[in-house]
Amino acid sequence: MWIAFVRSGRRLTGYTFKREELIGFKQCLKSCYVHTDCLSVNFSVNRLLCELNSQQETDIVQVKENSDETGDFIYVSRNSFSQEIQSLAGRCSNTSCHSGKRCIPLSLGGFACVITRCLGEPLPVHYGYSASLHASLYNGGFFSSESYVGEKRKYTCANGTVPVGGNQVTCLANGQWEKPIFKCQVCTAANDTMGERYWGTVNVTINNRSCQRWDTTSPHNHSFIDLEENYCRNPDQEPRPWCYTTDPSRRWELCDVPLCN
Numbered sequence: 213m214w215i216a217f218v219r220s221g222r223r224l225t226g227y228t229f230k231r232e233e234l235i236g237f238k239q240c241l242k243s244c245y246v247h248t249d250c251l252s253v254n255f256s257v258n259r260l261l262c263e264l265n266s267q268q269e270t271d272i273v274q275v276k277e278n279s280d281e282t283g284d285f286i287y288v289s290r291n292s293f294s295q296e297i298q299s300l301a302g303r304c305s306n307t308s309c310h311s312g313k314r315c316i317p318l319s320l321g322g323f324a325c326v327i328t329r330c331l332g333e334p335l336p337v338h339y340g341y342s343a344s345l346h347a348s349l350y351n352g353g354f355f356s357s358e359s360y361v362g363e364k365r366k367y368t369c370a371n372g373t374v375p376v377g378g379n380q381v382t383c384l385a386n387g388q389w390e391k392p393i394f395k396c397q398v399c400t401a402a403n404d405t406m407g408e409r410y411w412g413t414v415n416v417t418i419n420n421r422s423c424q425r426w427d428t429t430s431p432h433n434h435s436f437i438d439l440e441e442n443y444c445r446n447p448d449q450e451p452r453p454w455c456y457t458t459d460p461s462r463r464w465e466l467c468d469v470p471l472c473n
Contacts, residue, residue, distance in 0.1 A: 451466065
């Protein structure tokens with residue numbers, strides 16, 4: 213027997229850190245042994261889908277039973293695996309690898325611990341260019357739950373903003389998250405195509421010229437001195453937000469403000 217006891221229609225949800233497809237039941241159990249973080253598995257008999265979990269059933273952590281979500285799954289705790297499964301894992305059956313690593317047997321004996329997961333959280337995504345924005349936007353974005361090496365986390369920016377320059381980061385082979393190179397920028401809404409209500413912090417023009425502060429009349433004299441900082445705005449119904457430039461030879465230019473999706 214590979215395990216002490218199994219009951220169908222049971223599945224632990226919310227703790228899966230890796231899924232392996234088209235894999236047999238015995239191989240699924242073996243895969244759990246070589247991952248230090250694996251405390252249990254869910255196995256779909258019909259789909260040959262193996263889910264490795266970082267938690268096991270406890271009084272607090274409940275396994276779901278006999279529902280659409282459990283389907284043809286069986287749940288098995290690591291501590292119920294048989295000696296046969298431990299022997300298949302070989303030198304990795306009692307691995308001492310640290311969290312986030314996998315044990316790999318070496319051909320000449322012993323084993324190696326290889327990083328497989330990014331255990332920390334990605335860095336937060338910055339908003340805008342140069343200034344503080346509304347307090348409600350300081351959530352850093354949020355993302356999907358996958359964290360295996362090579363997998364990506366997709367950021368979702370706060371309402372009223374869009375990602376510019378990408379929207380995802382990769383879990384790198386060193387166990388660290390790729391640094392986000394994109395920003396969540398305030399966008400112009402569908403019902404404000406001219407950006408007359410735009411309040412973001414874009415402060416360069418479409419030709420990458422820096423914007424002149426609105427409370428300054430040099431190098432270009434104007435009457436919009438009550439507007440904020442040097443952010444692109446549209447106080448006079450131009451096609452989209454604009455600003456006076458710091459270039460004496462170019463009075464004003466439109467700005468590249470993103471549209472909301």
